[in-house]
Structures are given as C-alpha cells and as structure tokens.
Amino acid sequence: MHFVIIGNSAAGVAAVETLRRPGGGASEITVVAGEPETAYSRCLLPDVLAGRRAEASIRLRPADFYRRLGVTLFSGVRAVELQPGEKKVLLKDGRELTYDRLLLATGAAAVRPELPGVRADGVFVLRTMADARALSAVARRVTAAVVAGGGLVGLKAALALKLAGVAGVTVVVASPRLLIRQLDERAAAMVEGELKEFGVQFIYNAGVKEFITGTGGRASGWRQDGGRFSPGEHLSGHGPDGGRELPAGCLSGVVLDDSRELPAGLAVVAKGVRPETELAARAGGRVGRGIKVDEYLCTSLPDVFAAGDCIEVTDRLTGQPVNSALWTLAFEQGRFAAANMLGQRRAYPAPLTRLNSARFGAVDVISVGRLDGPEVFTLDDPLSRTYRRLVFDGDRLAGFILAGRVDGAGVYTALVKSGRPVKQHIRALLGGRTGEVAVSGLMAR
Numbered sequence: 001m002h003f004v005i006i007g008n009s010a011a012g013v014a015a016v017e018t019l020r021r022p023g024g025g026a027s028e029i030t031v032v033a034g035e036p037e038t039a040y041s042r043c044l045l046p047d048v049l050a051g052r053r054a055e056a057s058i059r060l061r062p063a064d065f066y067r068r069l070g071v072t073l074f075s076g077v078r079a080v081e082l083q084p085g086e087k088k089v090l091l092k093d094g095r096e097l098t099y100d101r102l103l104l105a106t107g108a109a110a111v112r113p114e115l116p117g118v119r120a121d122g123v124f125v126l127r128t129m130a131d132a133r134a135l136s137a138v139a140r141r142v143t144a145a146v147v148a149g150g151g152l153v154g155l156k157a158a159l160a161l162k163l164a165g166v167a168g169v170t171v172v173v174a175s176p177r178l179l180i181r182q183l184d185e186r187a188a189a190m191v192e193g194e195l196k197e198f199g200v201q202f203i204y205n206a207g208v209k210e211f212i213t214g215t216g217g218r219a220s221g222w223r224q225d226g227g228r229f230s231p232g233e234h235l236s237g238h239g240p241d242g243g244r245e246l247p248a249g250c251l252s253g254v255v256l257d258d259s260r261e262l263p264a265g266l267a268v269v270a271k272g273v274r275p276e277t278e279l280a281a282r283a284g285g286r287v288g289r290g291i292k293v294d295e296y297l298c299t300s301l302p303d304v305f306a307a308g309d310c311i312e313v314t315d316r317l318t319g320q321p322v323n324s325a326l327w328t329l330a331f332e333q334g335r336f337a338a339a340n341m342l343g344q345r346r347a348y349p350a351p352l353t354r355l356n357s358a359r360f361g362a363v364d365v366i367s368v369g370r371l372d373g374p375e376v377f378t379l380d381d382p383l384s385r386t387y388r389r390l391v392f393d394g395d396r397l398a399g400f401i402l403a404g405r406v407d408g409a410g411v412y413t414a415l416v417k418s419g420r421p422v423k424q425h426i427r428a429l430l431g432g433r434t435g436e437v438a439v440s441g442l443m444a445r
C-alpha cells in the first residue's frame with residue numbers, strides 16, 4: 001500500500017505518526033511538502049518574528065523524523081495536479097507519484113485583498129516561516145509599520161513587530177473594536193489596554209485602500225541611519241541592512257479609506273485565510289467552505305482523504321458548515337483521516353470550531369462556543385485583572401470568555417462540550433471555583 005500525503009504541517013505530521021503506529025502495516029509513505037523547512041508550529045511564528053525564539057525551536061519534530069520513520073519526503077515542491085482516475089499526483093518539478101490512498105493536508109493560505117500596491121516590496125502576510133524571516137529582516141530597517149486587521153494574527157504580528165524594535169506600529173481595524181469574532185467589548189478592551197502598554201496604536205472603523213511606494217527619494221517609515229539600497233534590491237530579507245534611499249516599488253506608506261496617509265516601511269495584511277482547495281476542486285472534488293469530506297474524512301474523490309485547514313467541517317454547537325482553522329483540530333483530523341486510510345472506519349465527531357486562546361503580554365484570553373445567548377453572566381474584577389463571561393442556553397453552558405486570568409479554562413471547555421446541565425453551579429463557575437463543579441461528578445458523566 002502506498003500512502004501519499006500532500007502537506008507537511010499539523011495534519012500531515014499527525015497522519016504520518018498514525019500510519020506508522022503499530023498495526024499500521026508495512027506501507028510505503030511519501031510526503032510532499034510545499035515548504036522547504038522541517039514541519040514547524042505556525043502558531044509560534046510571531047515569537048520568531050519578535051526575536052524571542054530561534055527558528056529551530058519551533059520545529060514540530062526532530063529534523064530526522066521522517067527518515068527514522070522510513071518516510072520519503074519531497075521537500076520544497078508543490079503538487080500541481082491530482083488525477084484521481086489514474087491515482088496519480090503530478091509535482092511542479094515534473095515528477096509523478098502514484099498512490100493507493102492520498103491525504104490532502106494542504107492547509108490554508110493568507111488572503112491578500114486585491115488593493116493597489118498590495119504586491120509592493122514591504123507588504124507582507126504572516127503565514128509561513130519564509131514570511132516571518134522576511135518580516136524580521138525588514139523590521140530591523142523600518143521605524144513605522146501598519147498592520148491591516150484586528151484579528152488574532154494581526155494583533156500577534158503587531159506585538160511581535162513592537163518587540164522586534166519597530167518604533168511605531170499601528171493596527172488598522174475595520175470594526176469598532178478588536179477581536180470582534182472572538183471577544184466581547186470588555187475582554188477586547190483588556191487586550192487593547194495591554195497592547196497600548198507596549199506602544200501599539202489603533203485606528204478603528206477604518207480600512208486600508210492603497211499601499212503607496214517610494215520613488216527613489218527619502219521615504220517615511222524607514223530608518224535614516226543605514227546605508228543605501230542596492231539597485232534592484234528586494235525587501236524580502238536578502239539585502240544589506242539600512243535604508244536611506246528607497247527604490248521605486250518599496251512601501252513608504254498606506255492610504256486609509258478616508259484618505260488619511262500613514263507612513264510605513266512595512267505593512268502586514270492580516271485579513272484571514274483561504275483554504276487550499278485547488279487540487280481537489282480541479283480534480284472534480286466537491287468544495288464548499290473547504291474541501292467537503294464525509295464523517296470518515298474522505299472527499300468525494302475515491303481514496304482521497306482530507307484533513308486540517310483545507311476542509312469544511314460542521315460546527316458542533318451551531319450545526320453550520322465552516323472551514324476548519326485551528327491547530328488542534330488539524331492535528332486531530334490528521335489522526336482520524338490516517339486511521340480511515342488504514343481502513344479502521346473511525347467517524348470524526350463534529351468539532352467545536354469556536355475555540356480561541358491567545359496571550360498578549362500579561363493578558364491571556366480564551367473564548368469558546370457562543371459569545372451571546374439568552375442568558376449572560378459576567379464577573380469583572382479589575383483589581384485581580386479577571387474577567388469572565390458565561391453564556392447559558394437553558395441549563396447548559398453554551399460558551400464563555402475568560403480574560404486576564406484564565407484558570408480552569410479546561411473545565412469550562414469540557415462543560416461546553418458535554419452539554420450537561422450546570423446552571424445550579426453558576427456562582428462557583430462565575431467565581432472561578434471550577435474545582436467544585438469538577439468534583440461534583442458532572443465532568444465524569
């Protein structure tokens with residue numbers, strides 16, 4: 001049996017480990033990895049950008065992982081065509097692979113809205129190690145940066161740029177507050193307060209309409225203490241340090257919807273992700289908000305499975321189709337898909353897709369499930385920097401937000417997942433005494 005896996009991140013690595021578990025048989029495994037790096041944690045890219053972690057420290061597995069597992073790895077090459085009839089995959093370098101079962105673990109790519117200047121040198125997204133590397137090289141040379149997007153990735157990028165030494169970092173947010181899909185007003189204000197302590201600035205109810213470039217003269221947003229750019233140099237991290245004169249094509253600022261101009265030598269576009277569905281779609285596979293899969297994570301193409309950010313899942317709480325976009329889900333799906341590739345028939349249960357956690361400086365935030373509902377209870381204690389919002393639907397805890405201190409998050413999450421009646425424990429839950437609820441036996445049932 002020859003298993004081919006396209007994509008070498010959370011879902012791909014989890015699948016390989018499952019296929020190589022005892023009982024997996026003496027199969028041949030080939031991984032096609034679009035990126036040249038050993039698999040790494042995307043969630044920790046902001047730490048690399050901030051200079052707080054070395055690239056090697058965010059590796060998922062040791063560099064010799066695939067060799068030890070007897071897996072063939074094609075690194076830094078993309079699969080360009082899937083021929084399900086012939087059970088063949090064509091690679092960009094001209095190679096062809098035949099498979100018995102295939103896993104699409106192709107993830108997602110960052111969205112770059114088609115705005116004027118969005119392809120200019122100095123305009124980045126933050127999705128890959130190459131992005132983080134290029135961003136940190138440019139961050140050392142600029143004094144002003146703009147981040148377009150007040151979601152999790154945008155805010156992580158903004159803080160990382162600040163920590164990397166960029167003097168002025170401004171986040172342009174389309175909505176009236178930060179993290180509008182993850183947090184309520186109070187929790188968002190706590191995050192905003194913390195980021196402002198670091199010197200990050202915010203502009204709300206605004207969007208970027210254009211990225212403007214230098215014309216060879218002095219540019220705003222660039223350090224004036226370095227050398228000159230060499231002709232034709234690209235700001236993708238390969239040039240010499242410093243930057244007094246800016247060649248045409250390099251970012252010098254952004255224009256907002258209301259025509260305000262902000263100086264910027266660097267911009268990060270953080271406007272969400274788009275599932276990588278192209279291989280499946282072009283081969284005739286069904287695609288909705290991601291590649292459509294059945295409960296065994298099998299696509300509509302024979303012997304082709306899919307897992308991770310590239311698929312559509314049904315949210316457990318809302319019953320709505322959404323694209324899967326969480327690390328833990330990608331990993332879990334990689335395991336389920338591989339088990340099914342081995343013929344074990346393991347049905348993947350509808351996941352909880354509204355589950356976010358992040359840390360900004362000293363402020364932790366976690367939100368799970370519904371953020372609004374018929375009954376909402378809050379506790380706000382500025383002294384201990386603790387904020388809790390519990391959303392009930394009848395007797396069930398349907399969702400929650402924790403900000404500041406997030407102890408017991410695992411218990412609240414388990415209660416949301418279990419759907420058990422816990423309303424009688426409202427005081428303990430709001431007070432953070434989750435131990436009382438856990439020992440009451442509700443968790444075990």
Ligand SMILES: Cc1cc2nc3c(=O)[nH]c(=O)nc-3n(C[C@H](O)[C@H](O)[C@H](O)COP(=O)(O)OP(=O)(O)OC[C@H]3O[C@@H](n4cnc5c(N)ncnc54)[C@H](O)[C@@H]3O)c2cc1C
Binds near residue numbers: 041080106108109310
């Ligand atoms: C900055 C940042 C912070 C994040 N923080 C969090 C967090 O705190 N919590 C959380 O849950 N999630 C977080 N995420 C999201 C998380 O990283 C993703 O959910 C997760 O990486 C998805 O894993 P995946 O294996 O499905 O795909 P991906 O990680 O997207 O990897 C897919 C891989 O497939 C490769 N590929 C695609 N197409 C092809 C092809 N045709 N041929 C060959 N290779 C191909 C790509 O190059 C890529 O390497 C964050 C993401 C980013 C960018």
